[in-house]
Amino acid sequence: MLERFKVPKKDEVRVSHExxxxxxxxxxxxxxxSESDAVEAADVLTMTDLRGVETHGVSNMLRAxxxxxxxxQVNPKPDWKIERETPGTAVINADRGLGVVLGRRFMDIAIxxxxxxxxxxxxxxxxxxxxxxxHFSMYAAKQDLVGMCATAAGTGVLxxxxxEPRFGTNPISIAAPANNEAALLFDAATSQIAGNKxxxxxxxxxxxxxxxxxxxxxxPVMEETPPPDGDRGYGHLLPLGGTRENGSHKGYGFLxxxxxxxxxxxxxxxxxxxxxxxESAYKHYFAAYNIEAFTDVAEFKSNMDQMLRTLRETKPAPxxxxxxxxxxxEYEEEQDRRANGVPLHTEVMGxxxxxxxxxxxxxxxxx
Amino acid sequence: MLERFKVPKKDEVRVSHExxxxxxxxxxxxxxxSESDAVEAADVLTMTDLRGVETHGVSNMLRAxxxxxxxxQVNPKPDWKIERETPGTAVINADRGLGVVLGRRFMDIAIxxxxxxxxxxxxxxxxxxxxxxxHFSMYAAKQDLVGMCATAAGTGVLxxxxxEPRFGTNPISIAAPANNEAALLFDAATSQIAGNKxxxxxxxxxxxxxxxxxxxxxxPVMEETPPPDGDRGYGHLLPLGGTRENGSHKGYGFLxxxxxxxxxxxxxxxxxxxxxxxESAYKHYFAAYNIEAFTDVAEFKSNMDQMLRTLRETKPAPxxxxxxxxxxxEYEEEQDRRANGVPLHTEVMGxxxxxxxxxxxxxxxxx
Numbered sequence: 001m002l003e004r005f006k007v008p009k010k011d012e013v014r015v016s017h018e019x020x021x022x023x024x025x026x027x028x029x030x031x032x033x034s035e036s037d038a039v040e041a042a043d044v045l046t047m048t049d050l051r052g053v054e055t056h057g058v059s060n061m062l063r064a065x066x067x068x069x070x071x072x073q074v075n076p077k078p079d080w081k082i083e084r085e086t087p088g089t090a091v092i093n094a095d096r097g098l099g100v101v102l103g104r105r106f107m108d109i110a111i112x113x114x115x116x117x118x119x120x121x122x123x124x125x126x127x128x129x130x131x132x133x134x135h136f137s138m139y140a141a142k143q144d145l146v147g148m149c150a151t152a153a154g155t156g157v158l159x160x161x162x163x164e165p166r167f168g169t170n171p172i173s174i175a176a177p178a179n180n181e182a183a184l185l186f187d188a189a190t191s192q193i194a195g196n197k198x199x200x201x202x203x204x205x206x207x208x209x210x211x212x213x214x215x216x217x218x219x220p221v222m223e224e225t226p227p228p229d230g231d232r233g234y235g236h237l238l239p240l241g242g243t244r245e246n247g248s249h250k251g252y253g254f255l256x257x258x259x260x261x262x263x264x265x266x267x268x269x270x271x272x273x274x275x276x277x278x279e280s281a282y283k284h285y286f287a288a289y290n291i292e293a294f295t296d297v298a299e300f301k302s303n304m305d306q307m308l309r310t311l312r313e314t315k316p317a318p319x320x321x322x323x324x325x326x327x328x329x330e331y332e333e334e335q336d337r338r339a340n341g342v343p344l345h346t347e348v349m350g351x352x353x354x355x356x357x358x359x360x361x362x363x364x365x366x367x
Numbered sequence: 368m369l370e371r372f373k374v375p376k377k378d379e380v381r382v383s384h385e386x387x388x389x390x391x392x393x394x395x396x397x398x399x400x401s402e403s404d405a406v407e408a409a410d411v412l413t414m415t416d417l418r419g420v421e422t423h424g425v426s427n428m429l430r431a432x433x434x435x436x437x438x439x440q441v442n443p444k445p446d447w448k449i450e451r452e453t454p455g456t457a458v459i460n461a462d463r464g465l466g467v468v469l470g471r472r473f474m475d476i477a478i479x480x481x482x483x484x485x486x487x488x489x490x491x492x493x494x495x496x497x498x499x500x501x502h503f504s505m506y507a508a509k510q511d512l513v514g515m516c517a518t519a520a521g522t523g524v525l526x527x528x529x530x531e532p533r534f535g536t537n538p539i540s541i542a543a544p545a546n547n548e549a550a551l552l553f554d555a556a557t558s559q560i561a562g563n564k565x566x567x568x569x570x571x572x573x574x575x576x577x578x579x580x581x582x583x584x585x586x587p588v589m590e591e592t593p594p595p596d597g598d599r600g601y602g603h604l605l606p607l608g609g610t611r612e613n614g615s616h617k618g619y620g621f622l623x624x625x626x627x628x629x630x631x632x633x634x635x636x637x638x639x640x641x642x643x644x645x646e647s648a649y650k651h652y653f654a655a656y657n658i659e660a661f662t663d664v665a666e667f668k669s670n671m672d673q674m675l676r677t678l679r680e681t682k683p684a685p686x687x688x689x690x691x692x693x694x695x696x697e698y699e700e701e702q703d704r705r706a707n708g709v710p711l712h713t714e715v716m717g718x719x720x721x722x723x724x725x726x727x728x729x730x731x732x733x734x
Binding site for chain 1: 453454456525528557559576578607608611612618634662682686690692
């Protein structure tokens with residue numbers, strides 16, 4: 001994550017990840033979920049903050065989930081059902097359950113299918129927010145499969161040359177296991193930045209960089225600019241690439257790829273026709289490739305090691321200390337945060353204090 | 368395609384697509400392929416030029432294929448074999464056959480599997496160049512499946528912050544059918560531009576745009592610049608996004624995604640360890656999603672129509688006539704070129720004349 005999105009040292013409070021897990025679990029229980037669902041959600045959110053993926057950790061998402069449970073928009077006791085099924089595929093209606101809570105179970109179904117027919121794919125409609133899609137890809141990779149996960153919802157991103165938003169930020173991820181190197185874990189919005197980066201930037205007072213958003217008429221803004229007004233600063237995001245000359249038509253294609261894989265193949269309408277951004281209209285895609293259906297698992301992992309090490313040892317361009325690969329910085333962050341705590345902004349600590357007073361959930365343990 | 372890559376009107380000769388097909392077929396027969404393989408190759412290359420995908424049509428690729436057959440690098444009579452197979456997956460050793468010739472048959476296997484278990488994936492090792500990956504995705508879409516295709520090979524693209532190339536241009540594609548609108552067809556290198564764009568730019572005398580390539584030290588070149596020297600101008604390409612601030616870490620992730628799906632899941636080593644770029648080391652990924660395993664096919668296509676029409680009718684940003692979607696310009700180009708011929712550069716016409724004299728293949732029919 002670029003420095004401009006990180007919590008400034010002066011505003012940072014470090015809390016233990018065990019205590020963060022305990023508090024998240026308590027919050028979900030207060031929202032009416034089962035014990036096991038509360039643990040699932042705490043696992044996902046704690047790991048996301050441990051990896052440093054602050055866009056999708058507690059600071060932005062936990063309070064969104066509390067609001068959504070409180071307003072009745074998401075269902076704390078979802079009775080999810082498989083609507084269609086073949087040996088390699090399943091389509092699930094999540095009964096307005098949060099993806100954060102149910103996602104691991106959906107990836108489990110994909111993995112079971114992959115073990116039988118080589119590849120498994122599960123698409124999900126009528127769900128809530130999934131959290132960081134990379135979490136579920138990584139869950140498959142930890143079991144020696146290649147995992148992919150994507151999610152589609154809402155309309156905040158412009159098509160190339162367009163003045164009206166037509167896509168969600170539609171993130172996609174892939175994870176693959178290695179032996180000695182940290183696993184590959186790629187997880188990215190197919191827009192220039194994730195929608196939640198607006199929230200981080202506002203909290204910290206950072207500007208957005210050139211080519212990330214467009215103005216109200218659809219012109220790419222080519223200088224640094226504060227995040228625009230509005231609930232989420234959403235609606236003016238440009239596709240990955242930014243401008244046509246710089247490849248935004250490719251980001252546009254990836255946005256559509258996710259809208260099809262997660263959205264339309266889950267039997268949903270395209271995101272642009274969702275009536276409202278938060279109307280429980282998240283759609284998800286979980287896929288698992290059983291490596292041994294394709295090649296020798298030991299050889300695959302040894303090749304991964306060799307590839308990841310070679311990337312790490314690639315000569316850097318001037319001004320850079322080293323080359324990293326997707327997942328390496330997150331792995332290193334996890335080691336640091338397990339030892340030294342998860343940094344939260346004082347503003348976020350204030351919100352947790354409010355929860356403590358209102359709901360009687362435990363206090364976070366500072367480190 | 369940006370104007371800077373198109374054949375300038377003054378250098379353009381229009382030939383009939385039927386005659387182009389006939390000449391390509393004759394060239395492949397001269398190279399020693401079977402009649403049916405020659406027709407396959409002519410189908411792929413002619414359709415690619417009809418769609419205006421000039422990077423991967425005859426002007427760049429046919430002469431590369433002739434060179435590769437002549438040097439013995441690719442095999443005109445490949446005895447390809449399935450190495451591993453499950454109900455949903457197959458891994459194929461292509462016996463150094465060109466993907467252009469064999470690709471449709473590999474997608475057929477993926478489609479057959481998708482009809483049984485909902486999804487089919489075929490990975491291919493030890494193959495030659497595949498042509499435009501979108502061609503094979505579209506082949507599946509024409510049969511009412513969602514098709515995906517990708518190919519990995521060689522090392523011409525830098526990782527973010529790196530000074531040494533580690534990836535091929537690793538294109539990926541998806542196609543999905545509609546009823547009344549031209550199908551969605553997204554096909555893009557996951558580098559800033561396709562390697563063959565260097566060849567087009569050199570032929571036409573165009574410069575490259577800022578953020579597409581790096582200099583010899585790995586610094587992104589942020590002004591317009593002529594294509595660098597070297598056989599393919601290859602080795603300094605930046606990932607999609609260009610710079611880290613503009614999202615190149617995401618392009619880097621997509622490069623790796625393709626290296627894993629097409630490369631490592633075909634039992635191959637990562638592209639960065641291929642001994643030489645053209646060493647018959649292309650690896651491919653073909654995937655087909657059986658739409659009816661996921662949702663109602665008629666409803667899916669009707670939703671596609673609604674999405675594609677809405678994109679087409681999206682209010683454009685100032686300075687743009689309209690919003691297009693991936694596949695629309697290619698569809699329109701196809702209609703135009705079927706009627707008015709395929710534009711070839713005079714330099715390319717000269718090469719065809721040489722073939723006519725050397726090999727006795729028919730002359731192209733001008734329009």
